[in-house]
Amino acid sequence: DTGVSQDPRHKITKRGQNVTFRCDPISEHNRLYWYRQTLGQGPEFLTYFQNEAQLEKSRLLSDRFSAERPKGSFSTLEIQRTEQGDSAMYLCASSNLLAGGSTDTQYFGPGTRLTVL
Amino acid sequence: KQEVTQIPAALSVPEGENLVLNCSFTDSAIYNLQWFRQDPGKGLTSLLLIQSSQREQTSGRLNASLDKSSGRSTLYIAASQPGDSATYLCAVKETSGSRLTFGEGTQLTVNP
Numbered sequence: 120d121t122g123v124s125q126d127p128r129h130k131i132t133k134r135g136q137n138v139t140f141r142c143d144p145i146s147e148h149n150r151l152y153w154y155r156q157t158l159g160q161g162p163e164f165l166t167y168f169q170n171e172a173q174l175e176k177s178r179l180l181s182d183r184f185s186a187e188r189p190k191g192s193f194s195t196l197e198i199q200r201t202e203q204g205d206s207a208m209y210l211c212a213s214s215n216l217l218a219g220g221s222t223d224t225q226y227f228g229p230g231t232r233l234t235v236l
Numbered sequence: 237k238q239e240v241t242q243i244p245a246a247l248s249v250p251e252g253e254n255l256v257l258n259c260s261f262t263d264s265a266i267y268n269l270q271w272f273r274q275d276p277g278k279g280l281t282s283l284l285l286i287q288s289s290q291r292e293q294t295s296g297r298l299n300a301s302l303d304k305s306s307g308r309s310t311l312y313i314a315a316s317q318p319g320d321s322a323t324y325l326c327a328v329k330e331t332s333g334s335r336l337t338f339g340e341g342t343q344l345t346v347n348p
Contacts, residue, residue: 152335155283159336161240161325162280175335210279224270225283225336227280 121145123228125211131234132201139197140231144213150223151194153186154210155179160174162210168194169216208232238263240328242339249316250347257311258344259326264307271300271311271337272325280325284311316346 124143154162164175170191188194212225241261266285272280284293284300290299299312323343327336
């Protein structure tokens with residue numbers, strides 16, 4: 120168990136470019152979450168998956184954002200036509216929601232810091 | 237809509253002092269509450285998780301309490317050390333498997 124990993128750790132891009140981030144959850148975790156954190160704020164929920172199904176999207180997730188989790192393993196978050204306001208830390212978390220309930224603790228990755236110039 | 241507030245926003249204490257961080261939430265119908273630590277530029281590390289049926293959890297020098305009816309939680313850190321310097325975040329989960337709603341955090345500095 121190597122924990123949640125995210126790639127890249129840092130991304131600098133110019134306004135208008137597209138970027139894609141990857142998250143690899145803890146092996147066999149069936150839930151995967153994306154959050155966004157701006158400087159001095161707590162993380163804000165973006166979306167989550169159970170296996171390959173995207174179950175909820177925040178209103179923060181504009182049409183320029185898309186997330187996928189093919190085959191219920193890793194996930195990608197793509198931002199099209201980036202804007203300076205997209206600059207933030209993008210955090211991924213995973214959990215194992217078992218039938219019958221559990222603490223469903225979310226384990227977070229190190230994050231991808233995006234800077235849009 | 238659930239809102240989570242943390243007070244104070246920043247705290248600076250001398251080494252060895254005991255301290256309390258506060259967290260309040262507006263909707264008391266929560267599933268659990270979790271305290272995290274975040275070092276600058278890093279991800280989140282879970283410290284303590286309290287289920288809605290529990291009143292407190294302890295881990296080493298850390299003790300978290302939960303008063304669900306009043307919508308409050310506290311994180312007590314005993315005998316603080318410079319290595320405790322970080323931002324502490326509380327987050328609530330409203331149902332099993334759902335999103336976390338975070339507060340803005342308390343930035344703690346422990347001075348040697």
